[in-house]
Amino acid sequence: MTTRIVELRRGILKKNDELAAELRARYVTAGVLVLNLVSSPGTGKTAFLERTMRELKAGGARVAALVGDLETDNDARRLASSGAPVRQINTHGICHLDAEMIGKHLEDWPEVALNQLDYLFIENVGNLVCPSSYDLGERIRVALLSVTEGEDKPLKYPTLFNSADAAVITKIDIAEPCDFDRETALKNINEIRPGIRIFETSAKTGAGMEEWLAYLATARATQG
Amino acid sequence: MHELSIVTSIVETVTESLADYPGARVKEVRLRVGALASVIPESLEFCYGIATEGTPLEGSKLVVDVLPVVVHCEPCGLDVELEGVQSFRCPRCGTPSHDLRQGRELEIDSFEIDEVEEKK
Numbered sequence: 094m095t096t097r098i099v100e101l102r103r104g105i106l107k108k109n110d111e112l113a114a115e116l117r118a119r120y121v122t123a124g125v126l127v128l129n130l131v132s133s134p135g136t137g138k139t140a141f142l143e144r145t146m147r148e149l150k151a152g153g154a155r156v157a158a159l160v161g162d163l164e165t166d167n168d169a170r171r172l173a174s175s176g177a178p179v180r181q182i183n184t185h186g187i188c189h190l191d192a193e194m195i196g197k198h199l200e201d202w203p204e205v206a207l208n209q210l211d212y213l214f215i216e217n218v219g220n221l222v223c224p225s226s227y228d229l230g231e232r233i234r235v236a237l238l239s240v241t242e243g244e245d246k247p248l249k250y251p252t253l254f255n256s257a258d259a260a261v262i263t264k265i266d267i268a269e270p271c272d273f274d275r276e277t278a279l280k281n282i283n284e285i286r287p288g289i290r291i292f293e294t295s296a297k298t299g300a301g302m303e304e305w306l307a308y309l310a311t312a313r314a315t316q317g
Numbered sequence: 318m319h320e321l322s323i324v325t326s327i328v329e330t331v332t333e334s335l336a337d338y339p340g341a342r343v344k345e346v347r348l349r350v351g352a353l354a355s356v357i358p359e360s361l362e363f364c365y366g367i368a369t370e371g372t373p374l375e376g377s378k379l380v381v382d383v384l385p386v387v388v389h390c391e392p393c394g395l396d397v398e399l400e401g402v403q404s405f406r407c408p409r410c411g412t413p414s415h416d417l418r419q420g421r422e423l424e425i426d427s428f429e430i431d432e433v434e435e436k437k
Contacts, residue, residue, distance in 0.1 A: 095432050096344070099334060101425045105326050105348075188319055223319040225355050226423065251402040252355040255417075284404050287413030 109227055112192035116199075116230030123207035126313040127215065129229050131253055132237035133246075134219030137263040139168045140296040141237065142214055146175040148306055149212060157205050158214040159198055161190040168216065178205050189223035190215065192230060211313060221250040232258075233312060238282075239263040240273035247281045254285040259292065259308070266295040320360040323423070324368040331428050335373055340433040343377040347427050351384045351420040352402055358383065377428075386420030 104110060120127045132138050142158060149156050157178040160168045169181035180202055182194055195215065199207070207213070215231065217224045236257035238246050241264060247254040254260065260282050268275065282291055290308060294301035331346060350356060358381040365379040386399040390407035396418050397407050406413050
């Protein structure tokens with residue numbers, strides 16, 4: 094009997110990373126800007142996305158969304174009210190979306206061709222931990238935080254905020270009754286992810302949407 | 318809480334590699350996990366016991382080496398290690414940095430086996 098050490102040096106999520114790289118190449122070739130929206134449950138991802146999609150559509154953009162949830166298609170039905178194609182991905186207990194799920198749902202989506210789209214939004218499962226490990230091939234990862242959640246959320250979930258490309262603060266219309274400390278929230282986000290673009294928004298009043306939509310348009314124009 | 322799927326993937330990968338070492342028994346699997354990998358070493362160890370049952374890895378030990386976050390500091394011209402994950406600033410000069418050089422790793426480094434010696 095001899096003891097041997099076998100060196101592997103292999104990424105555990107290598108399969109996901111490879112699939113995500115393939116997806117990323119497909120998105121760029123098709124000219125579609127893909128965003129992955131991540132937050133806790135209840136931050137208001139769906140309301141924010143509903144408003145974003147409605148306004149983009151009104152401006153003539155072609156948009157679609159994939160929506161991840163453990164169960165139910167409630168979010169997909171809400172988003173479909175914008176008139177854009179929306180597909181629900183039920184993960185049945187899995188805490189995140191992965192590249193394989195995205196690829197599979199894109200294959201099997203007759204009414205959507207990637208090269209006919211300007212924007213594809215992926216609303217991840219409400220969870221600030223697990224989605225941060227899974228690349229979906231997106232160009233922009235958006236971390237959302239509502240004014241009801243506490244300013245220290247970025248410090249509690251540094252992995253997600255550090256890996257984000259943009260941060261969106263939601264529900265700013267109720268910031269005051271929630272005693273939301275804006276300065277501290279902005280400082281904490283910047284401490285974890287220096288230099289990140291931060292949007293302060295309300296899906297209800299439309300505050301901050303103009304800036305957000307301009308950011309999306311610029312990102313799309315400069316892709317690839 | 319995706320530690321179980323991570324551990325399942327570890328078991329699959331190591332089992333595949335074992336094809337080159339027939340009859341070998343796995344003693345230890347060593348991981349490299351960055352401080353920003355968003356997995357909890359204790360949860361990995363807990364799930365490992367369950368996921369390895371009935372596999373060639375059963376009874377082996379999981380060793381998790383946690384790697385600190387390293388960022389590149391432009392003014393200092395150096396890669397610097399951060400003390401934690403609460404502030405992404407150079408500990409020498411205080412400049413914020415998002416130029417991450419280490420900290421997101423989630424990989425199998427190596428595994429240790431007892432090999433059956435071939436009879437001559």
